[in-house]
Amino acid sequence: MSTTRTDSDTPQYRGRFAPSPTGPLHAGSLVAALASFLDARHQGGSWALRIDDLDPPRQVDGSIELITAALQAHGLEWDGPMTYQSLESDRYEHALSQLEQSGWLFRCRCTRATLSAQGACGQGCADRELAADEPHSLRVRFDGEHPHEFDDRFLGPQVLDSEAIPCDFIVKRRDGLYAYQLAAAVGDAQPQFNAIVRGADLLESTYRQRWLQHVLGLEPPHYAHVPVVSDERGNKLSKQTGAAALNMAFAEQNLRGALSHLDQAPPPESVRSASDILEHAIEHWSFPSGA
Ligand code: GLU
Numbered sequence: 666m667s668t669t670r671t672d673s674d675t676p677q678y679r680g681r682f683a684p685s686p687t688g689p690l691h692a693g694s695l696v697a698a699l700a701s702f703l704d705a706r707h708q709g710g711s712w713a714l715r716i717d718d719l720d721p722p723r724q725v726d727g728s729i730e731l732i733t734a735a736l737q738a739h740g741l742e743w744d745g746p747m748t749y750q751s752l753e754s755d756r757y758e759h760a761l762s763q764l765e766q767s768g769w770l771f772r773c774r775c776t777r778a779t780l781s782a783q784g785a786c787g788q789g790c791a792d793r794e795l796a797a798d799e800p801h802s803l804r805v806r807f808d809g810e811h812p813h814e815f816d817d818r819f820l821g822p823q824v825l826d827s828e829a830i831p832c833d834f835i836v837k838r839r840d841g842l843y844a845y846q847l848a849a850a851v852g853d854a855q856p857q858f859n860a861i862v863r864g865a866d867l868l869e870s871t872y873r874q875r876w877l878q879h880v881l882g883l884e885p886p887h888y889a890h891v892p893v894v895s896d897e898r899g900n901k902l903s904k905q906t907g908a909a910a911l912n913m914a915f916a917e918q919n920l921r922g923a924l925s926h927l928d929q930a931p932p933p934e935s936v937r938s939a940s941d942i943l944e945h946a947i948e949h950w951s952f953p954s955g956a
Contacts, residue, residue: 678710680860682736682743683750683849685717686728688904690735690911692922693864693894699923700891701862702741703943707950710860714743715852718751719843723905731910738913739920740939750848757843760851760881761836764805769880770836772801785831803837811879813872818889819952820865825872834873846870850877855884865890866901889952894926917942 682698684690690698705712714736716729736743764770772795773786781787786804795801813825836847853861853874868890878885893901902908911919916939921931924946932945 676856676859678705678708678860679713679856679858680705680710680862681713681715681853681858682741683715683717683852683863684732685720685904686724686732687720688725688728688908688910689731691902691904691908692911692919693902693908694732694904695735695739695911695919696891696894696923696926697862697864698736698741699739699920699946700889700927703927703929703946703950704860704862704889704952706943706947708860711744713745713858714747716747716749717845717848718749719845719848721842725904728904735911735913738939739911739916740943750843750852753848753852754843756851757837757847760847760877761803763881764836764877767880769805769808770803771795771806771833772797772799773804773833773835774799774801776839781831783831785833791833800839802835802839804833804835805877805880806833807831807873807876811876813876815871815875815885815888817868818860818887819862820868820890823868823871830869830872836877846873847877850874850881850883853886854878854881855886859886860889861886862889862891864893864901866893891927920946 680701682701684694684698702712714733718724733747761770771791773790774795775786775788775790779787790804791806807830813827815823817823834846835844837843849870850873871888871890875885895901900906917937920939920942924931929946930949932942936942936945
């Protein structure tokens with residue numbers, strides 16, 4: 666994207682941060698929040714907060730409050746009201762019926778035991794008629810004919826390695842919950858959002874989401890995937906693996922750490938408050954070159 670503060674011909678930048686309410690914000694999620702915030706603000710755009718609350722069994726009570734308090738403590742103020750994926754079921758149902766009508770959807774009765782090593786359907790369910798009252802998930806054939814390429818604003822040109830990715834994926838789970846891939850594809854499309862900046866661990870999901878947007882006739886946003894933060898053993902920090910919550914008393918240090926992870930010029934030592942650090946970072950924001 667090439668929108669700038671002064672470019673009135675291009676559509677306004679609309680970005681977002683989309684945490685799952687599965688625990689408090691940690692150093693890794695701060696990096697994703699900060700990168701998407703800085704990119705949006707640097708371009709004079711808007712930055713929304715969407716709560717990805719599609720999976721109640723994994724939800725941790727109180728985490729929405731913890732996440733919003735941590736964002737605010739770090740000066741990351743979002744625009745407009747916070748939104749929730751769980752309130753968009755009508756849009757997901759509409760997308761599912763479009764997928765069904767266009768022949769991409771199939772009922773899959775696989776359980777974990779019968780899936781392929783890659784996590785695809787392992788019983789050829791796409792080629793059989795499965796009664797609607799038999800327990801099943803809904804999957805889509807992930808067709809190789811469509812172009813699986815995109816230009817990542819940070820990583821550069823990306824091409825799907827079709828050997829490395831399963832040939833189908835779930836859009837509605839066996840327990841009736843909508844899958845993140847479906848909800849993100851629908852919720853992230855233009856005009857709602859036109860710039861998604863998030864962790865590189867979601868790169869593989871981006872191929873699925875872009876494919877869904879393509880077959881649903883939705884216009885994809887521009888994507889940028891930034892480096893994830895790993896622990897000493899090289900595992901991505903995540904709420905599921907118990908990454909430590911950010912200490913809000915150290916907002917300035919946390920922001921400096923996240924900026925350094927994103928390879929941004931450090932604000933001078935004289936710049937102390939979270940809001941001044943952000944102001945400096947917005948002005949100097951750039952995706953690292955040569956990634
Ligand atoms: N809610 C998901 C997560 O926290 C997806 C985020 C995204 O699509 O940016 O990992």
